[in-house]
Amino acid sequence: MRIVLFVLLALACFNAFAQTGDYPDYRSKKELFSRIIEKDIRSDIASFSMAGIDESVGKLPLKTLPITGFGTDYITFAGDNIEVKITAAPFDKAKHKLGFYEEKYLVKIDNKPYFGDYGKVPRTTINNVMVVINKDTVAIPATAFNDLHNPIFSFYDKGVQKTQNKVYLSADGHKIYVYMLKREDGGSYEVTWVIQDKKYVKRVVDFGFLK
Known part of the structure; x- marks a missing residue:
């Protein structure tokens, strides 16, 4: 499976501009x-993520937590x-400031770039x-997921x-990686x-691949 994903990833590129080239991509690359x-x-993240696939060679897979349920709005x-539980809700555009490029492509929500069908209202x-x-x-x-x-x-x-x-567990037992x-x-x-020692540490976000 990872070989197939590697081929797909090799054919993709991480672009500085949006998918269509018709509007700028303001999403941060810091993460x-x-x-x-x-x-x-x-x-650890290289062993399972798409972005880390080049560094995954020779790494043993991490232990995972069993999935106990999922639906259209939760897992x-x-x-x-x-x-671990991740939940979603309908996006209410009336509660947000939407920033459009040329009045057509959505590029910012509440003055910040976002992830998920970039260019369109979620x-x-x-x-x-x-x-x-x-x-x-x-x-x-909330800034870790909103x-x-x-x-x-x-x-x-x-x-x-x-x-x-x-959800992956590190071999040393100190870290948990919730992956989506x-x-x-x-x-x-x-x-x-x-998550490390019961504390949220950071998030890692990659985008623009598997087109």
Whole structure:
């Protein structure tokens, strides 16, 4: 599977401009996989992410948490005294300031770029990422997910419901990686939320691949 993904990724490019070339892409590159400086986190994320596939050779797969449920607006995982839930809600454009390029392409929401069918008004938005470890809830700020839109928690393949989202556990037992992939015709995005010792550390966001 990863060989197929590698071929697809090799054919794609990370562009500085939007998918169609008709409007600018203001999405930040500060959170890209290539910008990760922590060697242990970078090594772990390389083992499962699309952006890190070039560095994944020879790495052992990380343990994953079992999926306990998913639907159109949520996905849940549980195991090893860890619970994870990602939820989405309809995007209410009336509650946001929408910034259009040439009055046609949406490029900013509330004066910030966003992820998820960039250039179009989102249909849904992630409204919460919950991580509970040994009954302690990890505080994850809204800024870690409120610019992520149109998530896909599951899909059907030959009549079987599947998901590309996972929760990975580091070999040292200190880190949890909550991973979500959103495929898009114009260029997909992926996000990994990093939890270490019951604290939210950062997120890693890559975009513009698998067109």
